[in-house]
Amino acid sequence: MNIAVCVKQVIDTEAEKKLDPSSWRLDRNVNCILNPYDEYAVEEALRIKEAHGGQVVAVCMGPEKATDAVRKALAMGADTGVLVSDEALAGSDAQGTAYVLAEALKGLEWDLILFGVRSTDGETGCVPAAVAERLGIPLLSTLAKVEVEGSTLKVHRETEQGYVAYECPTPAVLSVIKGINEPRYPSMMGIMGAKKKPLEVKDAGALSLDKSRIGLDGAKTRVLSARIPEPRKAGVKVEDDGSGAQKIAEFLASEKLV
């Protein structure tokens, strides 16, 4: 079973995120990491490969430095990487990103496409569904379990009350959640080996991308304004003197919250 796993480079979840006020684009000149949710997708792809054979390709759209995110996937164990990188792609929205990824995926061999459930910076969680729609294959999102039996997938989709079990033939697009597995740390061997693994960088021309669909100009949404909200102010701070619980209850009652 050949698997394409789509990954994204995001700003470190511990770092403060800033917007460039001239373009409303995210300032990415800070520490960047592989999107935490994508680690689960890479791990799941590797587990399926280890059980059933096949190749894993990591596919990414991003600036040149996103090579690091692809290398991380390769260090974990993916076989090859593809980075779609082009100045013309900067500012693409979720729709534009899905278009680019779908075009990149069309040129690759896969039976299954895996995503993390969302990115920790864009946070839309919409790219997997849009890619599935563009490729015309089924979507199974928010998965807590994936099993492969021949060319059939058996998956659990998380719900608030538990889960729904589905069965679906390949090819399909899947998105996986935290908790589906415990992602491995790349070994020293893996990190060294990743440098030698094939990583192809493709630009908009190489994928014959339609320029009217990509970048800030191709976005189907327009930012009208962006503002930093008034930071929440510290309210009352009280030291517990033994009557802390009564005091909290009184506060809640005074605010009509109980």
Place this chain on the structure above:
Amino acid sequence: MSNQSGILVVAEPKDGKLANVTLESITQARALTAAAGGPVSVVVAAAEAAPFVAAAGLFGADRVYVVETPEAAVFRSNVFIDAAMAAIEAAEPAMVLCSGSPDGRDVAAGCAARLDAGLLVDLTGLEAKDGRFIATHPCFGGTVIVEKEATGGVAVATVRPNVFAREETPKDPEVISLEVEFGAGSLLAKVLDVVCENVGIVSLEEASTVVAGGRGMGSAENFKLVQELADVLGAAVGASRSIVDEGWVSHQYQVGQTGKTVSPQLYIACGISGAIQHAAGMQTSKCIVAINKDPEAAIFNFADYGMVGDAVALVPALTEEIRKRKSAS
């Protein structure tokens, strides 16, 4: 394109009712179309649609499009996308509102991709101005608030639960039954089983009160104190990343950047330090109460009411106090 008018709400059936966020979206759509014109339509896809149709009417839908089929008995992304698309073609709305849940995101993204339409996610505000819809949404854990609009034609959006009011304005809606021919690919995913392990659980994203616990609760065993406080308040339970990573509770309780985003009326943080990545998931709560024994904890910088003290002792005492007040009233 000029024919597009009004708002179509894609209903999310949940436990035999319409999800709160669907009712909130209908209420908001009513308010907007009162000024901007155009009907409020709702599309319901279900095996048995009648109760959902009634609920949509109760909250003021002008029209309800019904896709009644056994194929829609349980959520399946592709089936629900096809159903929503059929209603979009019939209603020709200017704006489509889906719920900001995993189901709603799939439907919104699928429809937007098929329509090549603007996709606006996680709305916390929606206004009509000169016939255009302007959406507000918080990015980067609420540290930046962005106003956006779609650049042409219909826009598809997801709405964050708990931000718009729910108001009944009973109407007798026109009910329009749609026959949907599902694409061959749409029926490939088959439902094998629906498993309910947490029957009666209060939805974290829709709850009006959330009680969340962190490392300051001391142990996995003590986490039940958080659950007990939540129970007496009718609240949902949340957790910080560190205790999820420790394995005290399952990740589905996690609030924060790699967990859920919540905006309840009241958020009680018990033994949670309030690091950036936790704040990202809860700082749009209306009122935040924090209990933490470290007076320097970051959470006190943005809590409305902070109690410096041991959460392990204070949480059960607060449960008892609220129980007492409830039985007295």
